Amino acid sequence: MEYITEQLQTKVSGEYxxxxxxxxxxxxxxxxxxxxxGAKTLLVERYGFLxxxxxxxxxxxxxxxxxxxxxxxEIVNEIKNRNGWGGFCNIAFDFEVMKQVLDELITDSGCxxxxxxxFAGAYVEDDTVKGIFVQNKSxxxxxxxxxxxxxxxxxxxxxxxxxxxxxxxxxxxxCQPATCMFMLSGVNFVQQTPYHVHDLVVEASEKCGVPFPxxxxxxxxxxxxxxxxxxxxxxxxxxxxxxxxxxxxxxEMASRREIHQIVxxxxxxxxxxxxxxxxxxxxQTGVRExxxxxxxxxxxxxxxxxxxxFDDAICDASFSIDxxxxxxxxxxNIKVEEPYQIPYRCLLPINRDGLLVAGRCLSGTYESSGSxxxxxxxxxxxxxxxxxxxxxxxxxxxxxxxxPQEIRDIIGMK
Numbered sequence: 001m002e003y004i005t006e007q008l009q010t011k012v013s014g015e016y017x018x019x020x021x022x023x024x025x026x027x028x029x030x031x032x033x034x035x036x037x038g039a040k041t042l043l044v045e046r047y048g049f050l051x052x053x054x055x056x057x058x059x060x061x062x063x064x065x066x067x068x069x070x071x072x073x074e075i076v077n078e079i080k081n082r083n084g085w086g087g088f089c090n091i092a093f094d095f096e097v098m099k100q101v102l103d104e105l106i107t108d109s110g111c112x113x114x115x116x117x118x119f120a121g122a123y124v125e126d127d128t129v130k131g132i133f134v135q136n137k138s139x140x141x142x143x144x145x146x147x148x149x150x151x152x153x154x155x156x157x158x159x160x161x162x163x164x165x166x167x168x169x170x171x172x173x174x175c176q177p178a179t180c181m182f183m184l185s186g187v188n189f190v191q192q193t194p195y196h197v198h199d200l201v202v203e204a205s206e207k208c209g210v211p212f213p214x215x216x217x218x219x220x221x222x223x224x225x226x227x228x229x230x231x232x233x234x235x236x237x238x239x240x241x242x243x244x245x246x247x248x249x250x251x252e253m254a255s256r257r258e259i260h261q262i263v264x265x266x267x268x269x270x271x272x273x274x275x276x277x278x279x280x281x282x283x284q285t286g287v288r289e290x291x292x293x294x295x296x297x298x299x300x301x302x303x304x305x306x307x308x309x310f311d312d313a314i315c316d317a318s319f320s321i322d323x324x325x326x327x328x329x330x331x332x333n334i335k336v337e338e339p340y341q342i343p344y345r346c347l348l349p350i351n352r353d354g355l356l357v358a359g360r361c362l363s364g365t366y367e368s369s370g371s372x373x374x375x376x377x378x379x380x381x382x383x384x385x386x387x388x389x390x391x392x393x394x395x396x397x398x399x400x401x402x403x404p405q406e407i408r409d410i411i412g413m414k
Contacts, residue, residue: 313343
């Protein structure tokens, strides 16, 4: 690979106590929590709206939110108050209502916001992250920060700052498949079992003699609350590396090709879906797994299935270990018998100060990530990171010195 040397002079465009990178479920909760607790906070987001995989990805089921508090509960209650809650298992939401709620909560918190802005690099001095480089319509600039919170999902900030990580499944580094959600109208259907859609398609294929190639055997049709539209989770693209720009570009293209094939087949051959119309395809293909940052503690499968408890716990979680197998169209589901806890140490990179990591790229294994990656847990780890960052700046201490009990007291974790 050829390299060139750039001569750059980068302007400093701002200084903040806390900079949060990525405005998905973890990032918005981190930013709101940091700002509410007195930190001058900036939230940086590459899209023109908040919500990340909720809004750009159309991921509307909010799994594992019930045992949470603080900002998590407030967001859910606001959506319920605006008639935007219900649908699939009574845990889904209208993504436009979600976007409205997040806009208002971010504004009310006093958090500063940069939309249409890309993370372009970590600014590190003496093993401490002291800001980020960004790129947007105003050009390239450095934003200084006392604490940076990586909520990119892929651990982009941590990786660029030199934090070690693993990718995907330990034995071969394969990641769980990516899925692009899509929206349909004209569907009068209530899914009864995980294989309900699959069985309807198989029955139709046997009658028409046209086989259907399933990339995933448990597609779900998710009604949008108080709407005649639904979101469909079906396409699975395997072998993709989410951090590879060229490869993931092909993943996006492959996702759309498969979705058009799915809709065409449903309209032609499956009577239940004969009136279905494709309304839109998500702007962002959903990534289940990429980097697992190496933190001061690594959450394991055993921790999840045994209900592990920790002195520095900042999140209760109970979602089952849901693994979409990287190299087959099968799925593995390992039951979590009792709630387990995620320790604060999973948010602390092993070799860098001034940085916290929240959301699905925190420190855990391939197996355990199948549980903590769902958005309710991303929200909870995000709000804990935001509180921790605010406390660190308030007391002028390292994020490693923040007392987890003080975080729990603020977020109302029992």
